[in-house]
Amino acid sequence: MLQPEDFDFLQKSLPFWDRLSAFQKELLSREARINRFAQGQTIHSSENECAGVLLIKNGFLRTYIISDEGREITLYRLDPGDICILSASCVLQSICFDVFVDAETDCEIIRIGSPLFSRLSSENVYVELFSYQLAAERFSDVMWTLQQILFISFDKRLASYLLEEAARSGSPLIRTTHERIARNMGSAREVVSRMLNYFSKEGLVSLSRGGITIKDPKRLRSLIS
Amino acid sequence: MLQPEDFDFLQKSLPFWDRLSAFQKELLSREARINRFAQGQTIHSSENECAGVLLIKNGFLRTYIISDEGREITLYRLDPGDICILSASCVLQSICFDVFVDAETDCEIIRIGSPLFSRLSSENVYVELFSYQLAAERFSDVMWTLQQILFISFDKRLASYLLEEAARSGSPLIRTTHERIARNMGSAREVVSRMLNYFSKEGLVSLSRGGITIKDPKRLRSLIS
Numbered sequence: 001m002l003q004p005e006d007f008d009f010l011q012k013s014l015p016f017w018d019r020l021s022a023f024q025k026e027l028l029s030r031e032a033r034i035n036r037f038a039q040g041q042t043i044h045s046s047e048n049e050c051a052g053v054l055l056i057k058n059g060f061l062r063t064y065i066i067s068d069e070g071r072e073i074t075l076y077r078l079d080p081g082d083i084c085i086l087s088a089s090c091v092l093q094s095i096c097f098d099v100f101v102d103a104e105t106d107c108e109i110i111r112i113g114s115p116l117f118s119r120l121s122s123e124n125v126y127v128e129l130f131s132y133q134l135a136a137e138r139f140s141d142v143m144w145t146l147q148q149i150l151f152i153s154f155d156k157r158l159a160s161y162l163l164e165e166a167a168r169s170g171s172p173l174i175r176t177t178h179e180r181i182a183r184n185m186g187s188a189r190e191v192v193s194r195m196l197n198y199f200s201k202e203g204l205v206s207l208s209r210g211g212i213t214i215k216d217p218k219r220l221r222s223l224i225s
Numbered sequence: 226m227l228q229p230e231d232f233d234f235l236q237k238s239l240p241f242w243d244r245l246s247a248f249q250k251e252l253l254s255r256e257a258r259i260n261r262f263a264q265g266q267t268i269h270s271s272e273n274e275c276a277g278v279l280l281i282k283n284g285f286l287r288t289y290i291i292s293d294e295g296r297e298i299t300l301y302r303l304d305p306g307d308i309c310i311l312s313a314s315c316v317l318q319s320i321c322f323d324v325f326v327d328a329e330t331d332c333e334i335i336r337i338g339s340p341l342f343s344r345l346s347s348e349n350v351y352v353e354l355f356s357y358q359l360a361a362e363r364f365s366d367v368m369w370t371l372q373q374i375l376f377i378s379f380d381k382r383l384a385s386y387l388l389e390e391a392a393r394s395g396s397p398l399i400r401t402t403h404e405r406i407a408r409n410m411g412s413a414r415e416v417v418s419r420m421l422n423y424f425s426k427e428g429l430v431s432l433s434r435g436g437i438t439i440k441d442p443k444r445l446r447s448l449i450s
Contacts (some may be wrong), residue, residue, distance in 0.1 A: 073375055094361035097368040125350050132357035136319035139364040143322040146371055188291050194271060
C-alpha cells in the first residue's frame with residue numbers, strides 16, 4: 001500500500017484521475033507500488049518484462065538505445081515529476097520498439113504495473129489517451145535528439161555569419177535575403193528562415209523586407225562561444 | 226463535396242467513424258476535400274499552414290527533415306491507405322516539432338483540414354485518441370530509421386533499401402539515381418555510388434543509365450541478416 005503522501009503524488013500526477021470510476025481508483029491505489037532504484041540500475045529493458053508506468057518522485061531516469069556494437073545513444077532524460085511511459089510499451093500497441101531505462105541517480109518511483117495499466121487502459125479511454133499523449137511528448141524529445149545528432153549547431157554558424165556581415169557593412173542592418181544566406185552558408189532557405197524566426201522571437205534580431213537587423217549583438221555573440 | 230467512392234474510402238479509413246455523432250459525420254463528409262498533388266510537390270512544411278490529416282487514396286508520400294546543410298533525412302514513407310498525421314501537428318499539443326511532407330509520386334488525397342480536425346478532436350475523445358495512436362506508429366517508424374542511421378553498416382542499409390524499393394515497384398529494376406538514393410537514405414551520393422559499384426562488381430546488381438537492377442536478391446538479402 002502507498003503512504004498518504006505517495007497517494008497524493010499519484011493522484012496529482014495522473015491527469016485522468018477524475019475520469020476513473022470509484023473502483024478503478026481503488027484498484028490503482030491498492031496496486032501501485034513505491035519502488036527504489038540505485039544509481040546505474042537498469043529499470044527497464046527489452047530483455048525483461050515490461051516494467052510498467054513509472055512516476056518519478058525523486059531522482060532522474062535516462063532512456064537510451066544500444067547498438068550492435070554496444071554503443072549507447074541517450075534519447076532523453078526524465079526529471080522528478082515526469083512519467084516514464086515507454087517502460088510500458090508492451091501495453092501500447094502502436095509502439096513497436098523497445099528502449100532501455102536506467103536510474104541515472106538513486107530514484108524513488110511509483111510504479112503502475114503493466115497488467116494493471118493495461119486493464120485500466122482498455123476499460124477507460126482517457127487512460128489510453130493519456131498514455132499515447134505522453135508517448136507523443138517523448139516522440140518530440142526523440143526528434144529533438146535526432147536533430148542534435150544529425151545537424152550540428154546551426155544556431156552558432158548563423159550567429160557568427162550575421163555578426164560578420166554586420167561588421168563588414170558597418171551597420172546592424174544586413175541587406176540580404178534568406179535565400180542568399182542559405183547559398184553562402186551551404187544550407188537551405190527553409191533552415192535559415194526557421195532559425196531566423198527563432199532568433200527574432202528571442203529578440204536577437206528583427207526581420208523586415210529589407211533584411212535582418214541585429215538587435216542584441218552581445219547575446220548573439222554569446223551563442224558562438 | 227466528395228464523390229460516393231471517396232466518401233466510402235473516408236469512412237473505411239477512419240476507425241473512429243462509428244463513434245462520431247450524426248452531426249460530426251455530416252460535417253466531415255461535407256468539409257473533407259479531395260486534393261491532387263504532383264510528384265515532387267511539397268504538401269506540408271513548417272513554413273506553411275498545417276495541411277491537416279491526409280488520407281492517401283493513391284500515390285506515395287515522403288516525410289523528412291532538413292539539415293543545416295540542406296541535406297534531407299527521410300523519416301518514413303506512406304503508402305496508399307496510410308494516413309499522414311504529422312501534417313496536422315498543429316492540432317496535436319504533445320507534438321512540438323515539424324516535418325516536411327512531399328508527394329513522392331502523383332497523389333490523390335482526401336484532406337481533413339486542421340480547423341475541422343481540431344474541432345472533432347476536442348469534441349470527441351476517440352478522434353483525439355486516434356490521432357495520438359497514429360503519431361505513436363510514426364514514432365515507431367522514426368525509431369526504426371534512427372537505428373538504421375546510427376547502427377547498421379551502410380552495405381546492409383543499402384541492400385535493404387534496394388530490396389524494399391524493388392518490392393514496392395514489383396520489379397527488379399529500380400528507376401532512380403544515386404543522388405536520390407543518397408537523399409532518401411540520409412547519405413552522400415559518393416557513398417552510395419561507391420557501394421553500388423561494389424555491389425555491381427559482386428554481381429548483386431547491375432547499373433545502367435535507367436537505374437539499378439537487382440541480379441541476385443538472395444545474396445543481397447543475406448547481407449542484411
